[in-house]
Amino acid sequence: MRIKLRICIGLAVALTSTVCMGSVRYLPGNVEAEISLKVPGNEAVDYQLHPEKLENNYFDYQMCGNDKLPVTVFHRVQERDGHMLLTVRLTAAEDVYFNYRQSLLTGYRHEDCQFYMPGFWYRRNLRSPKEAPSFHTSDSWLVREDRLSAPLTGIFSEKDKKFMIVNRLDDFAVDALSTHKEGEVILSGKTSLGFTGFENKQGVSVLSFGFPYREAPKSYIRKLTLAPAVTAYQHLKKGETILLTWQIAEGEAKDYSDFVQHTWEYCYDTYSPKPVDTPYSIEYMKQALSQFFVSSFVDKYPLVYNSGIHLRTDACTSNGQAEVGFIGRVLLNAFNAWEYGWECNREDLKANSTKIFDSYLKNGFTEAGFFKESVNFDKNFEDPVHSIRRQSEGLYAIFHFLAYEKEKGRKHPEWEQRLKKMLDMFLQLQNADGSFPRKFRDDFTIVDKSGGSTPSATLPLVMGYKYFKDKRYLDSAKRAADYLEKELISKADYFSSTLDANCEDKEASLYAATATYYLSLVTKGEEHKHYADLTKQAAYFALSWYYLWDVPFAPGQMLGDIGLKTRGWGNVSVENNHIDVFVFEFADVLRWLSNEYNESRFSDFAEVISTSMRQLLPYEGHMCGIAKVGYYPEVVQHTSWDYGKNGKGYYNDIFAPGWTVASLWELFTPGRAETFMKK
Known part of the structure; x- marks a missing residue:
C-alpha cells in the first residue's frame, strides 16, 4: 500500500459567468493538489500540497508540502477567452520520479450529475456491463488521456443545469514504453500523456487531472477485462523543468445532449483539427x-x-x-x-x-x-x-x-x-x-x-x-x-x-x-x-x-x-x-x-x-x-x-x-x- 502524508490543502474556484461557456476564477478554497514521488524499488510517497500566494511574480502560487520537497511546484492562473488557464511548472532540485495530481470540486452533488469523457464515457456508462468501465463498478474513474477523443472530462449537473469541464492543452508529442500495466510503473522515457476523470468526494463531484497518466480504480486492458489500477512515474532530472497546461470552463445546458453539443463545439474550436496531409487521391x-x-x-x-x-x-x-x-x-x-x-x-x-x-x-x-x-x-x-x-x-x-x-x-x-x-x-x-x-x-x-x-x-x-x-x-x-x-x-x-x-x-x-x-x-x-x-x-x-x-x-x-x-x-x-x-x-x-x-x-x-x-x-x-x-x-x-x-x-x-x-x-x-x- 502506498504511504500517504496528508496536509491541509487550499486552492479553489469560484464560478462566475454561465453563458454557454463561462469563465472560472481561481481563489483559495476547494482544490486538492498532490505530488507522488517514487524511489525505484520502494513504494511511492504521496505529498499533499498547499498554496502560498506570490506577489510580483510570474506565477501566482507556490505549492508547498509540509516538509521541503525535492520538487518545486508553481501555479499560474490566467483568464483567457472566458476560460481559466492553469499552468503548472515542476522543477526538480534533485533526480526524482514523479506523478502530479489535482482535484477541483465542482460544487455539484455527485448524485445529481452525469459524466462525459468523449469517446469513452457517456452519462454513467450504465449500458455497459460491470466488466467494462461503468458506474456498476465505481462512481469515480481516472483514465489515460489517449483513451479519449479529446483529453477532457465534463461533469453535468442535471439539477443545476450547469456543467464544468477540464481539458489539457499541451503539445502531445511523445510517449514512452512501460514494462508493466498495473501498479506503480516507471516509464522508460518521456511521455506527453496525462490523466483525467471524475471522482466522488464526500458526495460532491470532482474533476481530477494530472501527469503522467494514472488509471483508477481499475484500468481497462482488453474487452470486458478490468485490471488493477496503474500510476506512471516519469523521471525528472536535477534542474529539469516541465510545464503542464489545463483549461477549465463552466457553462449552462438545458440537458445532457445540449451539454455534449456545447462541449464538442468547444473542443473542436480548441484543438482545431486540420485535414491530414495524405498523398492519396x-x-x-x-x-x-x-x-x-x-x-x-x-x-x-x-x-x-x-x-x-x-x-x-x-x-x-x-x-x-x-x-x-x-x-x-x-x-x-x-x-x-x-x-x-x-x-x-x-x-x-x-x-x-x-x-x-x-x-x-x-x-x-x-x-x-x-x-x-x-x-x-x-x-x-x-x-x-x-x-x-x-x-x-x-x-x-x-x-x-x-x-x-x-x-x-x-x-x-x-x-x-x-x-x-x-x-x-x-x-x-x-x-x-x-x-x-x-x-x-x-x-x-x-x-x-x-x-x-x-x-x-x-x-x-x-x-x-x-x-x-x-x-x-x-x-x-x-x-x-x-x-x-x-x-x-x-x-x-x-x-x-x-x-x-x-x-x-x-x-x-x-x-x-x-x-x-x-x-x-x-x-x-x-x-x-x-x-x-x-x-x-x-x-x-x-x-x-x-x-x-x-x-x-x-x-x-x-x-x-x-x-x-x-x-x-x-x-x-x-x-x-x-x-x-x-x-x-x-x-x-x-x-x-x-x-x-x-x-x-x-x-x-x-x-x-x-x-x-x-x-x-x-x-x-x-x-x-x-x-x-x-x-x-x-x-x-x-x-x-x-x-x-x-x-x-x-x-x-x-x-x-x-x-x-x-x-x-x-x-x-x-x-x-x-x-x-x-x-
Whole structure:
C-alpha cells in the first residue's frame, strides 16, 4: 500500500459567468493538489500540497508540502477567452520520479450529475456491463488521456443545469514504453500523456487531472477485462523543468445532449483539427482498395463472396465465412465493385459481382425469405439467428444495385420480389412502439428484443418507399423514427447498435443520425425540419467519438513509427476501446448538416475524416503491417488496450477488411443517399 502524508490543502474556484461557456476564477478554497514521488524499488510517497500566494511574480502560487520537497511546484492562473488557464511548472532540485495530481470540486452533488469523457464515457456508462468501465463498478474513474477523443472530462449537473469541464492543452508529442500495466510503473522515457476523470468526494463531484497518466480504480486492458489500477512515474532530472497546461470552463445546458453539443463545439474550436496531409487521391484509394475485390473473391461454394471477416493480418488468406452485413458487407462490396467495374471498364470486377449477386439470389435466402446473413462453409454452419442490422445492410446494398441497374435500363424483377417480401416481413417484426428487435429467428421468434438497432432498419424502409412507391414503408420508417426520438435521441442514450457488444457505442448514434437524415430527405416543411433537428442532435454524439487530436505513440510502436495521426478516426464503444474507419455515409450527413444549418464545423471535420482515414492504405512499399494490398486494417489499437493481441501501436492479429473497404468506399463516393432519393 502506498504511504500517504496528508496536509491541509487550499486552492479553489469560484464560478462566475454561465453563458454557454463561462469563465472560472481561481481563489483559495476547494482544490486538492498532490505530488507522488517514487524511489525505484520502494513504494511511492504521496505529498499533499498547499498554496502560498506570490506577489510580483510570474506565477501566482507556490505549492508547498509540509516538509521541503525535492520538487518545486508553481501555479499560474490566467483568464483567457472566458476560460481559466492553469499552468503548472515542476522543477526538480534533485533526480526524482514523479506523478502530479489535482482535484477541483465542482460544487455539484455527485448524485445529481452525469459524466462525459468523449469517446469513452457517456452519462454513467450504465449500458455497459460491470466488466467494462461503468458506474456498476465505481462512481469515480481516472483514465489515460489517449483513451479519449479529446483529453477532457465534463461533469453535468442535471439539477443545476450547469456543467464544468477540464481539458489539457499541451503539445502531445511523445510517449514512452512501460514494462508493466498495473501498479506503480516507471516509464522508460518521456511521455506527453496525462490523466483525467471524475471522482466522488464526500458526495460532491470532482474533476481530477494530472501527469503522467494514472488509471483508477481499475484500468481497462482488453474487452470486458478490468485490471488493477496503474500510476506512471516519469523521471525528472536535477534542474529539469516541465510545464503542464489545463483549461477549465463552466457553462449552462438545458440537458445532457445540449451539454455534449456545447462541449464538442468547444473542443473542436480548441484543438482545431486540420485535414491530414495524405498523398492519396480518392482515385488512388479506390484503385488500391479494388484489389481487395479481386484477391478476396471466393467462388467454390453455393454462395459466392468476398472473404472479408476473421482474416489474419499476416496472411489475409480467404476463408469459408460469408457475412451479408456488419463486418462482412458482402453485398455492398459486390455493388461497389460492380459500379466501379462499369466506371473503369473492369470486366473482372463486373464478372465477379455478377456471380455474387446471382449466387445470393439463388442460394442466399432462408426458407422464410430473410438473407442467410452469416454462413461458415468451413464448419458447414449457418447462423440460425438473424439480426435486424445485417438484414437491413443487405437490403441497403441491393436497393443501390437495383437503382443503378434501373438507371442503366436493366431490370431485375426477381430481386425486386425478394426485397418486397423482406420489407413486408420487416413490417411484421416491428413492435407497437416502432422499434425493431435486435435479433430474431426465421420463424419470427425474438432472441434479443433490444431496440438499439432500430435505426438500421429505417434506411431500407425509406429506400423501399422511394423505390416501390409504397407508403407503408415510409409510415413504418416514421414509426421507427418516433421510437428513436423517444428512446435514444431525447434520452441521449445510444446503445447496442453493434452486434458484438452491449454498451454505449458510436454506431448507435451514427445510425440514428443517418436514419433521420434519410427521413429528412423525403419530407418537407415542418416535418423535414423536425427530422433535420433530430439528425443534428444525434450527429453531435456520433461526432463525439471521433478524435480531435493526435495521440502520441512510443518509438517502436508501429502506428507511431509510420506516422499515424489519430484525428478524424473514431473510437468504437465502451467495450471495444480502439479506433477504426467506421464512417460509411456519416460524412455525407455532416456535409448535409453543414448546408442545412450553415455550420462549417460539420463539413470541415468531414474533410478531416476523409483525409485522415487514407493513412493506413496498404500498397507495395507501404503495407502498414498488412499482408495484402488493399486489405484496409480494422482494429487499430491506439491506447493501452488490446483486442486480444499486440496492444497499443498495433492491430489485433485477426481483422475484418470486408467492412473497412466498404466504409471507405462509401466515404469516397459522396451523395449516394441524396441521389437515390431524387430518382
